[in-house]
Amino acid sequence: MSEHQDQSVGSDDAAPGDQEAGEHAVAAGVRNYLIGLALAAGLTVASFWVASGTGLIYPPGVPMALAALAIGQMGVHLAFFLHITTGPDNTNNALALAFGVMIVGIVIAGSLWIMYHMNTNMMLPSDM
């Protein structure tokens, strides 16, 4: 419970979500969140705009554009709000994330691939 256990000096490891503490920690921290908020808001607006069918994007490409915007925004959240970086003190956190993303990818892509096959081969063509 003692305080000193929470301050590891010179550690090559950081807790996920912890920002680097510097001289201007508060100002730098607020700026970081503000940039994140602006980017996230911008990407959200872009998603809504793309989905509203502006005609600027080739219509069959809309799902792709939405997916790209979503992945971009997730990255913004990870970097600016969850403070996951590529720095050496974050290797463990980033590796864990990579493992999680891989499993998420396998579950979603695998399910879609398998179920697409099942549906084509096994479902009755009528009344669907």
Add this chain to the structure above:
Amino acid sequence: MLGKLSWSAIPFSQPIPMAASFVVIVVILATLAWITLKGHWPYLWNEWITSVDHKKVGVMYCALAFLMLIRGFTDAIMMRSQQALAFNAPGYLPPEHYDQIFSAHGTIMIFFVAMTFMIGLMNFVVPLQLGSRDVAFPTLNSVSLWLNAAGVLLVNMSLVIGEFGKAGWLSFPPLSELKYSPGVGIDYYLWALQISGIGTLLTGVNFVTTILKIRAPGMTLTRMPIFCWTSLASSLLMVAAFPILTATFAMLLLDRYLGFHFFTDSAGGNSMMYMNLIWAWGHPEVYILILPAFGVFSEVISTFSGKPLFGYRSMIIATMAICILAFGVWLHHFFTMGAGADVNGFFGIMSMIIAVPTGVKIFNWLFTMWGGRVRFEQPILWALSFMITFVVGGMTGVLLAVPPADFVLHNSLFLVAHFHNVIIGGVLFGAFAGYTYWFPKAFGFKLHEGTGKAAFWCWTIGFYVAFLPLYVLGLEGMTRRMQHYDVAEWRPWLLIAALGAVIILFGIGFQIAQLVISIRRREKLRDLTGDPWDGRTLEWSTFSPPPHFNFAVLPNITGAEAYWGIKQKAIEQRRLTDLPDYKPIEMPRNSPTGFVVAFFAVVTGFALIWHIWWMVIVGLVGAFATFVVFAWRDRSEFELPADELARIDGERRKARIGIVEGREKGITPVKYSGSHEEDPNRLGARAEPDGGHKGPASKRIVTGYGFWIFLLSDFILFSGFYAAYAVLSHATAGGPTPKLFDLKILAVETACLLLSSFACGMATIASNARNMLWTQIGYLVTGALGLGFLSLEISEFARMLAIGAGPDRSAFLSAFFALVGLHGLHVAIGLLWLGTMMAQIWAKGFRADIMRRGLCFALFWHALDIIWVGIFTNVYLLGTTP
């Protein structure tokens, strides 16, 4: 008042379950009476039930597993005797009872024997081998244990009150849907496994964090014993796979309780999706079980061959390769369901590839023994039997991985023989090897040898007699789960198989006798040095049984096989290491949290099974209150003074002198090179003796990392629901339409959540600067915006329900409500958490432990945004684009 519960739930008319439950109840009552009469309650409560010591938790897991092994085996021998009798006859078990027995047998053996035993061994051994004093989250560990026990209790309750599931150990729909299984059996199954599954997930989180973050100084990753590596791989699989199981069961529960259409045979539901999802958990589950067993065998074979493990690095690579490949083979459980040749071919080849790292391991073990001086003690007997048996099982597995062969053998007894071959020959023999190997460490005396060897031979021979006939029967076309049959050629094989089960029964009998005899003769079997097997890893450097703090001073590791190096150096120099500088240490205090939470979990589960809604609320409120009380406590640790440590450690050193001076039998001195240098050219070698690892991470890092791992499992939970949505959203006419979703409300919801995240970030900065006012304002804004989001979502749901677009209308709407509702549930839980935390900061200030929770809350809240980004783009926006 009592929902569906009435006197008719108790099966008075069925003599077998009645007699069985009568015996069980009498035994339980007698045990309780004995404990009360002898006055053992304070001891049990203080030393075991509330203990957060990883060693005691591990022992309790193993004891639970043994108890459940007896229950599961009772089911097994009933099935074998039924099939021996039921040739052209009904036998003695009516179909509805027989169906419950095979369902319960599989469920209990996998979840509450195999997995429970492996988790027990991991609990006991891993912190000792890492040179740590406990796991990363000791109280959480106790919660895991008791949640597992809660699952056990619910499954066994079904024997007396109501019934158990009749749809097999994985409860496949549509049979397990309400339409075809209206009873409470499936509900018992689902809730018991949901509750114990949470416990398993938390165990996984706990052990990933323990192994990656709190190793002793110098214990680099490539110096860890293989058992720690396999435990890491197994824990990673728990974290990655169990959320999929939770998601799948949650969908089936929604189908059964709220009329959703995930897996029903109407309104676009798709039961094939259940097979897909459950096996995406089910195949990694197999490796969750077998990987720790591989670790046990590695330790045992190396110790009893008196040699370092052959191919340590290839063992690590093979383990981690299995950990990843485990997620690429699940379709081989349903080759016959009708996927095309591409899919079947891909998964068939993947299934064969995964046999390669397993083969690497077998060769490594063989080469470890080669040239060694093998001592045939009990643990290595199990390991030897495993190697032969498992290779046979593995080969039949490769055969089943060939899709055309699987079309012939699917669901036949050949399959049953195959998986018993790998699970008994692999997991269970591994459990027994570990049990006989670490028993002296846990209790301070060895297990009796004669009875142990008798048990070994009965199990090995019994296994072959019981299961080789099933291969033949499978090839003769007998399918699994048959209550009776009329094929004369099958009969002799089934009689032989029944005889095999009887031989295994003798094996279990010898194991019980061994335990009793060993306890009686414990003085003769006493292990005085703490190193009865001439061990090589750190657990043998401490007492048997180890003190609750494990190590008075954290060991300083300078190479692989940490204890072997220390021991050989001491033998050569004929003296122990210098007296260390003892410093006071802090150990976690005992806590009843785990037990109390599990009690409320049982109440909640039971109430849900019997539809007693008021009791559900009581249970949930009770569980939440228990956590709040736990979070509120002021002292979570106690201090052990340095002189006390010096006294206890002095005794350990005294007991060790015999080893050093060569008076102890069975300790091999080898020529020791003096310096314990590592090859500077090998991968990851570092110049400094500690290999660049300074020791356990700070508590903030440990907590944050553990929560991060938990969050990843949460993402995987969502991915299960998202996969269901993606598959089902266009399965029915009336998929997502622009009319259904109101984009204006969606925009406001998204804005709420984004700004709330920003406010949470501001609160985090303020709390790091110890500014109470701005912290509270920040959290208040966070909560208010979260509440705004939640109320908008609820009103949106209400609007959809009002126009008849509820989850009972179509599979698409079911998946939509479940996915979006799950996110909403997370927001609601976050708000509860936030309120509690704000009150706590107000009352107790910026205490380090509260700050750590603040860090976790911020991670949670920001992660909800990430999930929402996925939902609003892929569900709403994609659904409304023309």
